[in-house]
Amino acid sequence: MQKLSTRVQASNSLLCVGLDPTGADEAAVEQRLQAVIAETAPYAAAFKPNLAFFLSRENGVALLQQTVRSIPRDIPVILDGKFGDIANTAEHYARFVYDVIGADAVTVNPYMGDDAIRPFARPGKLVFALAKTSNHPFHNLQDVELASGGTISALAARVARALDEELTESTIALVVGATNPAALAQVRAACPAQWFLVPGIGAQGGDLAATLQAGLRADGSGVLINASRSIWQAADAGAAARELMEQINQLRPAVILN
Numbered sequence: 001m002q003k004l005s006t007r008v009q010a011s012n013s014l015l016c017v018g019l020d021p022t023g024a025d026e027a028a029v030e031q032r033l034q035a036v037i038a039e040t041a042p043y044a045a046a047f048k049p050n051l052a053f054f055l056s057r058e059n060g061v062a063l064l065q066q067t068v069r070s071i072p073r074d075i076p077v078i079l080d081g082k083f084g085d086i087a088n089t090a091e092h093y094a095r096f097v098y099d100v101i102g103a104d105a106v107t108v109n110p111y112m113g114d115d116a117i118r119p120f121a122r123p124g125k126l127v128f129a130l131a132k133t134s135n136h137p138f139h140n141l142q143d144v145e146l147a148s149g150g151t152i153s154a155l156a157a158r159v160a161r162a163l164d165e166e167l168t169e170s171t172i173a174l175v176v177g178a179t180n181p182a183a184l185a186q187v188r189a190a191c192p193a194q195w196f197l198v199p200g201i202g203a204q205g206g207d208l209a210a211t212l213q214a215g216l217r218a219d220g221s222g223v224l225i226n227a228s229r230s231i232w233q234a235a236d237a238g239a240a241a242r243e244l245m246e247q248i249n250q251l252r253p254a255v256i257l258n
């Protein structure tokens, strides 16, 4: 949390650069990863490698380790693995994330409950739990009905009541998609202080202005706007990252003033 806040202030950025490496030529992928990291680092509040894009390669774990080591140490790394299993298994996933890979933060799937999350809540680490995802599932497993009518993300409602003394706002952050600003606003209303990782801008078509309006905290911070494909596939990754960071920063004061 401290590392994230410090980096957000130092870089004046709320941009999370997603690393979802695609391409068949291993050497070219390695080179592209190094180039994207070097070119986008000045504009990145955080990097988010997605585990699936590394595990689908023969040398995936080594490539992920090398990738994380290439990221400047003052920029937080969120390993997007969406882990979720019983506690003793989750303990092994946590060792992988923090001790083998060296990430600062992780995404978890909270479906199996608090004990599936707790092993990831180490001192100095931040856990992003999926609260309202950016896809549009036909079921509403993620939501609970409110007595007052309507629905809200079940996890957001639970986090608002505090999960327990270990899983507090300093260790638990939320993943909330950019594709449903009304739902994002509800989650923000329930969890005014939490950090949100917000995927869905760029390739998934989320509306940036509406997302910031709905998701920013009262202090104009508290969201990490993720973009993966729109940066990885850009002819100039640095320019794509800078442009998105500047768009975010142009919209932030307007939101704070409203």
Ligand SMILES: O=c1ccn([C@@H]2O[C@H](COP(=O)(O)O)[C@@H](O)[C@H]2O)c(=O)[nH]1
Pocket: 018, 020, 050, 080, 132, 133, 134, 135, 175, 176, 177, 199, 200, 201, 202, 203, 204, 226, 227, 228, 229, 230
């Ligand atoms: O609800 C969610 C949770 C995670 N993701 C991940 O974020 C990136 C989005 O990539 P784009 O190319 O910018 O669409 C990707 O790694 C997803 O697995 C998400 O999209 N939605």
